[in-house]
Amino acid sequence: MAASRLILFPGSFPGVSSRLAGFGGKLCSSTRFCSGGCIKEIRDEGNKFRRCIQYSGEGARLAVINEGVLVKENFVSEREEEELVKEARSSFRRVKYEYDHWDGVIKGYRETEKSQWRSQSNQSVIKRLEKATLEASGGEVTAPAAMMNNSPPNSLLLSSVHVLDLAKDGYINPHIDNVKFCGTTIAGISLLSDSVMKLVHQERKDDWILMLLPQRSLYILRDLARYEYEHQILPDSLSYFNNEHIQRDNRISIIARTKPFKTT
Numbered sequence: 282m283a284a285s286r287l288i289l290f291p292g293s294f295p296g297v298s299s300r301l302a303g304f305g306g307k308l309c310s311s312t313r314f315c316s317g318g319c320i321k322e323i324r325d326e327g328n329k330f331r332r333c334i335q336y337s338g339e340g341a342r343l344a345v346i347n348e349g350v351l352v353k354e355n356f357v358s359e360r361e362e363e364e365l366v367k368e369a370r371s372s373f374r375r376v377k378y379e380y381d382h383w384d385g386v387i388k389g390y391r392e393t394e395k396s397q398w399r400s401q402s403n404q405s406v407i408k409r410l411e412k413a414t415l416e417a418s419g420g421e422v423t424a425p426a427a428m429m430n431n432s433p434p435n436s437l438l439l440s441s442v443h444v445l446d447l448a449k450d451g452y453i454n455p456h457i458d459n460v461k462f463c464g465t466t467i468a469g470i471s472l473l474s475d476s477v478m479k480l481v482h483q484e485r486k487d488d489w490i491l492m493l494l495p496q497r498s499l500y501i502l503r504d505l506a507r508y509e510y511e512h513q514i515l516p517d518s519l520s521y522f523n524n525e526h527i528q529r530d531n532r533i534s535i536i537a538r539t540k541p542f543k544t545t
């Protein structure tokens with residue numbers, strides 16, 4: 282995301298495996314995760330989003346139960362992924378990976394905001410992403426009109442999506458997206474690599490959530506999970522889920538966000 286939009290709340294990089302030893306909940310079933318994507322669907326009861334989530338702490342449990350965090354596997358097909366990567370990479374031609382973000386939030390990345398996509402396939406994936414973001418942000422649609430941007434549901438979304446290319450050795454440190462630039466809901470597609478997103482409550486460090494983000498999946502972060510938990514994409518050395526190392530490779534994410542509430 283654009284540098285100015287990130288707020289880093291200095292956090293540690295606690296050892297994931299030691300925390301896993303005592304995790305309080307596991308919503309991804311006991312099935313082993315294989316890089317081919319054999320994650321067993323958990324009890325889902327009509328919700329079309331699958332969850333690949335582990336958590337510890339009462340706040341985290343509530344965030345999970347209230348669907349503040351969701352993961353849906355295979356949101357894009359392999360073919361769609363290829364097209365997205367091709368167009369995303371063409372935006373990055375001759376752009377080098379950066380390792381010196383001004384506040385240290387992110388290492389080994391390049392990024393852009395994109396409002397137009399050339400390929401029809403990409404346009405249709407972005408529409409799906411935006412629809413999923415809007416659906417997930419249902420609370421926002423019903424928020425008091427005075428707090429909104431006074432506009433119909435479609436314009437609840439930021440007009441561009443954020444394309445973020447993380448090098449194999451790149452990672453994102455704990456942060457909360459700046460409320461001035463982003464509303465209640467963040468939705469991202471993960472391409473090229475599996476990864477693990479970790480959320481830690483900004484005050485209660487033993488209140489945490491791990492989200493396994495398989496290649497080609499969609500994740501949603503919203504409400505308290507978005508406002509009260511710092512999120513991060515773990516570097517390969519800390520990339521563990523359910524006691525398994527989830528190998529991190531070069532990863533491209535495409536992220537849609539709702540608009541912030543008006544503050545004046």
Ligand SMILES: O=C(O)CCC(=O)C(=O)O
Nearest residue numbers: 282445453458469514534
């Ligand atoms: O790459 C991602 O999916 C997460 C990006 C992120 O943390 C952010 O832009 O705030």
